[in-house]
Amino acid sequence: MTHRRLAAGMVVGVVGVGLGVVALANLGGSPPAALDVDDVVLGIGATETSRNLAWSANSSRGCVEYASSADDVRVVEAHDSGERDGDPWFHATLTDLEPSAEYRYRVGDCAAAWSAPMSFTTDDGGSFSFLLFGDPQVGADGTPPGPGWAMTLADAVGRFPHADFLLTTGDHVNATTNAGQTPQWELFTLPPALTGYPLAPTVGNHDEAYGTGVQFGERFALPNLSTVGETVAGNGNYWFRYNGALFMSLNTEDLDVAGHAAFLAETLGATDATWTVVSFHHGPFAAGVHVGDDDVVMLRETLTPVLSDLGIDLVLNGHDHSYARSFLMNGTAVVPGTGGPRLTPRDGEVLYLTANSSSGSKFFPLSGDHPWLAVALQDGMPSYTHVSVSRETLSLTTVRVPDGTVVDSVTLEREP
Structure with missing residues (x-):
């Protein structure tokens, strides 16, 4: 099967916050399981200040981390919307987006494993x-x-x-x-x-x-x-x-x-x-x-x-x-x-x-x-x-x- 599969960055412990964190070595214990994230689709939101997101992953929970700056990092938990080949589909909504901003986001298991970062921009609210x-x-x-x-x-x-x-x-x-x-x-x-x-x-x-x-x-x-x-x-x-x-x-x-x-x-x-x-x-x-x-x-x-x-x-x-x-x-x-x-x-x-x-x-x-x-x-x-x-x-x-x-x-x- 052909998937748009995103490599997961493994983050263990809190050494930094948000999308700027680089992958770190596991600090003792067993390494976290690999996270396969497939078929991410950014969806239209209810208004211009929100976006929806859907993806599949081999994890029991799903979260989205998103930010327009290092001072505004947010995490939202997704809900399970179905299952394919044993992996759940996740849906999440990103809210309170600022106009004329670039947002970086990544999806993960809400703990140690995250996808590679992706991005989108918002408009100025006019035409x-x-x-x-x-x-x-x-x-x-x-x-x-x-x-x-x-x-x-x-x-x-x-x-x-x-x-x-x-x-x-x-x-x-x-x-x-x-x-x-x-x-x-x-x-x-x-x-x-x-x-x-x-x-x-x-x-x-x-x-x-x-x-x-x-x-x-x-x-x-x-x-x-x-x-x-x-x-x-x-x-x-x-x-x-x-x-x-x-x-x-x-x-x-x-x-x-x-x-x-x-x-x-x-x-x-x-x-x-x-x-x-x-x-x-x-x-x-x-x-x-x-x-x-x-x-x-x-x-x-x-x-x-x-x-x-x-x-x-x-x-x-x-x-x-x-x-x-x-x-x-x-x-x-x-x-x-x-x-x-x-x-x-x-x-x-x-x-x-x-x-x-x-x-x-x-x-x-x-x-x-x-x-x-x-x-x-x-x-x-x-x-x-x-x-x-x-x-x-x-x-x-x-x-x-x-x-x-x-x-x-x-x-x-x-x-x-």
Whole structure:
């Protein structure tokens, strides 16, 4: 199996504090057991002042030590979120993060053994950006699987190093059995960027694996996780705020639209937001082969009017492995004249963007000239989208890998 395995630093006794401590020789007695830390994924937090963390290790307890300076070293204990091959999965939350700071962190057994240090940065609390990735679907790209996803992620953070977080639209892996998914999840989590850029994942049908895909809930520590939408433990709907914008992720493997609507309404009622963004896997206004599927038709006819009624600004989808940008939509109705690069939505008008494959593992052809399509593209090249957010504008620029060609760009702006 392929793991992103981090070497453990063994610290016995207290000779210093925090991440500056170097590995020390064992001071008598038996040396501590080796600690194998695998598949660390930094997750988005409930707000910009927190981060979540998930990892697996061969220890009975798990802790995170994190600091922005030698004077501010903190340790938080993780909780056990499952088990794989006899090793538990740990989830932890890092809170009260300062703006515009670099944090170093490491995970360990809360006693003597710690991983190598990793790091992330926080932003200044103003305008921000994130990177959007359509279905990586590691395992659908031949033998050996995985390099396409790693290449795209490296390209994205290399081209946009100051992005605040990553957001995926589902189907991180291809296999539809839990056992078959394990090596694919290990390859998905292999890129080192996933320890430095927080990830906000969306569950897809392959991740859910006909009710057997427990690893999504083990490998990702999600903020404000709900049992609404849950089809496997840990894969329900969740939400987070970031610098005034509100993000809500739905598991549309659960087709209980009334339940999703109640979750959205309750979340919206609990917080004011400059922009509201919803992500779910099945794109109702896509351009590929799934637009006529029964579940997609049902979501188009029943969920999209709810999204308009609730005043959602932007919806991000995957599933179709082709790129599509809708006109502004009011429920299922096209708003005429809204296919251009700069749009000013009115109440009830929502923009839908369906991301193409981010890894190149699988592409689907376009399925026709659907009336909701402002832009549709299948060029057989992986892509991702850089999303820039301020109080007045929300701009999406989709970039082809590896040449950096801009595929499409659109900006939403507030009415004056």
